[in-house]
Amino acid sequence: MPAAKAGDIRSVHQARVATRRLREALPVVGASVSTRSLGRVRRQVRRMTRALGPVRELDVALEHLDELAASNIISPRALARVRQLVVQERLARRRDMLEAITPGKIEKLRRRLVAVGSTATPPLTAAAIEAAEYQVARRTRRLTAAVEHAGGLYLPDRLHAVRVATKKLRYALEIERELKKLRSTSRIGQLKRLQDLLGRMHDFEMLIDRTRRLQAEVAGSDRRLAIELDRLVGTLEEECRQLHASYMRRRPSTLRLAAQVAAVTAIPPSAVA
Numbered sequence: 001m002p003a004a005k006a007g008d009i010r011s012v013h014q015a016r017v018a019t020r021r022l023r024e025a026l027p028v029v030g031a032s033v034s035t036r037s038l039g040r041v042r043r044q045v046r047r048m049t050r051a052l053g054p055v056r057e058l059d060v061a062l063e064h065l066d067e068l069a070a071s072n073i074i075s076p077r078a079l080a081r082v083r084q085l086v087v088q089e090r091l092a093r094r095r096d097m098l099e100a101i102t103p104g105k106i107e108k109l110r111r112r113l114v115a116v117g118s119t120a121t122p123p124l125t126a127a128a129i130e131a132a133e134y135q136v137a138r139r140t141r142r143l144t145a146a147v148e149h150a151g152g153l154y155l156p157d158r159l160h161a162v163r164v165a166t167k168k169l170r171y172a173l174e175i176e177r178e179l180k181k182l183r184s185t186s187r188i189g190q191l192k193r194l195q196d197l198l199g200r201m202h203d204f205e206m207l208i209d210r211t212r213r214l215q216a217e218v219a220g221s222d223r224r225l226a227i228e229l230d231r232l233v234g235t236l237e238e239e240c241r242q243l244h245a246s247y248m249r250r251r252p253s254t255l256r257l258a259a260q261v262a263a264v265t266a267i268p269p270s271a272v273a
Contacts, residue, residue, distance in 0.1 A: 001106045004052065005098060009059050015101075016052040019045050022113075024171040028131045028179070029116060041112045048109070051100030058090040060203050061210075074235060078228035081218075082211050089210075132176040136265045139169035144258045147251060154244045156205045163198035166191050166254075173261070187257055194250055201243040204236045211236070 003011035022045050026038060065083050068074050143165040150158040170191040177188070215229040 001101050002103075005101055005103075012052055012056050012059060012097075016049060016056050019049040019052065020167070021171050021174075023049065024135060024168065025175055026116070027135055028128050028175060037112070037116060041109070041116055044105070044109050044112070048100055048105075051097040054093040055090060055097050057203070057206060058086055058093060061086050061207055062090075064203055064207060068232070068235070074232050075228035078225065078232050081214060081225065081229070082207070082232065085210055085214055129176075129179050132172070132179050133265050135172040136169070136176050136261065139165065139172045140258050140261045140265065143169050144255065144262070147254055147258070152248060152251075154241070156202070159198060159244070159247070160202050160205075163195060163202060166195045166198065169258075169261075170195060176265075187261065190253070190257055194247075194254060197243055197246055197250070201240055201247070204240050204243075208233055208236045208240075 001011075001015050004015040023042065026042055026045070029038075062083065065079055065086070069076065069079050143162070146158070146162045146165040150162050170188055173188050173191070176182075177185070211229050211233050215226050215233070218229070219226045
């Protein structure tokens with residue numbers, strides 16, 4: 001968090017991932033911690049995730065613009081204007097992030113996490129493993145539902161839901177693996193690759209949205225720039241189509257993975273009760 005606050009791009013990413021992993025881990029200790037204490041921690045971690053997320057996504061957008069600039073297939077002027085727009089938005093989002101991760105708030109979260117950790121029973125208990133299995137079962141059902149809801153059409157919002165569900169199941173499986181001292185990482189690796197593919201698609205969709213907004217602004221004053229921006233949109237859309245084709249090839253294996261996990265991870269009766 002301190003390095004993220006100081007502006008280190010990699011640390012923003014690591015801090016965001018850490019908060020997401022915390023959000024998956026906290027329910028595992030929920031059985032031995034007061035609901036009120038756990039609720040306060042989860043809300044604070046969620047706020048930090050939401051503050052870090054937009055900055056990280058805009059950092060990635062700038063990286064993609066650098067990739068496009070190196071390819072020499074898009075007008076440098078068009079890329080420069082989109083970059084300017086992204087940088088301006090990042091400055092605003094960074095101000096929001098800094099408000100959410102002040103030293104005082106970070107220290108408060110640290111104290112609460114220490115309190116939760118010291119109150120909880122040792123993690124390698126049947127109750128903790130049962131809670132982890134419950135998380136995996138929930139995340140598996142949600143991934144299956146998201147994949148089926150997305151269908152075979154290119155619908156960015158539904159595909160983004162698949163990405164989020166994939167990420168959450170991956171983190172839940174990592175926690176379960178740690179508690180059970182399992183060795184296999186094949187399913188986690190498969191989910192990570194799917195997450196990366198869908199993430200790249202989502203990143204390009206964000207760039208398309210910002211490029212179209214800029215295109216609408218300059219259409220009446222700079223027709224040449226508008227045409228150059230249109231070419232950028234076309235390039236990004238073609239990338240998205242290729243990524244979606246790759247996703248569709250992986251879709252059957254993703255559903256099989258979810259079915260396999262569901263078959264061995266039933267929701268514990270105590271969790272249902």
